Amino acid sequence: MIAQILGSRTDEPASAQLATLAARRASGALSTEAGIVYLAAGHVVHVESALTPALGDLLTHSGALAADGWWEAIDRAGRRCRVGRQLVDSGHLAVGALELCHLGALFDAAYFVLAHDGPALRFRPGVAHWLGAVRPVPVDAVLRESRRRRELLQRIWPEPDVDRAPLARVPGAGTTDLPARRGRILAQVDGVRTAAQIATALACRTFHTLVELRRLAAAGMVAPAAPAPAPPAAAMPGAPVTSAAPAAFEAPGPSGGPLAVSAAPGHAPGPVFPDEPETALLRRLLHALEAL
Structure with missing residues (x-):
């Protein structure tokens, strides 16, 4: 169990890992194939998944927050993990509106992270999310709500x-x-x-x-939708024509270590695997720049 807490992979389901981390009042990031759960003192403070809209998208696309206000808060407070606090203190967003949208995004992402309750890939102690704690949620409440949603669907x-x-x-x-x-x-x-x-x-x-x-x-x-047919590969004269092999799926995941800040804000295009930190950071920075 100690080895699991320090970061080695395990076949234990993510829900069981979260319960263990909650009991230990752990802080850090638990990665699964579908996303990342961020904890502080054993409570869930944020969940990310490439299968759900990012919090910034929800706030700006709904008109609750101007895009300039979102990126200003990231510039000013992202490195200090206080983006949420900055949005409120600067007057860009009321605290109630932030909490409501954040909880919706958190539970949405948690549904996908826990939908199949596969094994957690790694826990990285001390990794904090750039948003900061908005309204921490007990782990058992996240597990219970994810189960309720799964059963309803x-x-x-x-x-x-x-x-x-x-x-x-x-x-x-x-x-x-x-x-x-x-x-x-x-x-x-x-x-x-x-x-x-x-x-x-x-x-x-x-x-x-x-x-x-x-x-x-x-x-x-x-x-x-039916999958699109693979385009034919270019063939040399006299050579047999073969179907193009599908490109390898490259999935990003934010890097970090003890007391580290999660990768720059941006939405990953696929499930998270924690073994490609450089690819993760570059891809997230690219998506952040494209959103400007």
Whole structure:
């Protein structure tokens, strides 16, 4: 158990690891294949997943915060892990609005991190998130809410592929008499966007979007899009033509060590593996610059 706390990999489920860390009042970052859980004194202070919109996207796309205010707070307080505090102290955001949006983003990301409750990859003691603690949440509350969401979505439609795959409309399915929010979400289904991308486009929480998408799937109106065929590889004259091999998936993960700050803000395009810190930092910086 001590080796696990100090960072070696384990087959123990992430939920069990979180319970152990909570009991030890640990601070640091627990990485899984779907995201990262940040803890302070045994409480969850933030959760990141590439499968959900980032907090900055939710705040700025919804109009609650101007993009300039978001990046100003990062510039001024990111290295001190006080971005949340800076947003409030500067008058850019009311404390209640920040807490409400942050808790929604935290529970959305936690659902994906814990959806399959696979093994945690690594725990890095002392790693802090640049946002800072907004409203710490007990680990048991995060586990309980993630379980409740998983069970609710299972009752609506039991196929979890809807949560992650690009989605397409089912040909011939009717679109009349849909509730307003469900209709807006259906309008974003284009064969390319995932649930997280649809949620970002509408400045909605991912879980609310998932509920409507699973209802649409249950009604036979949307389904995971068929994968695009691989383009043929260029062939030399007289050489056999072979299909191009799929590119290796390169997944980023923020770097850090004892008392380290997590990587620069930005949204990773895939699950998090903690063994590529340089790639992680560069990719996150690229996404941050593109968002300016």
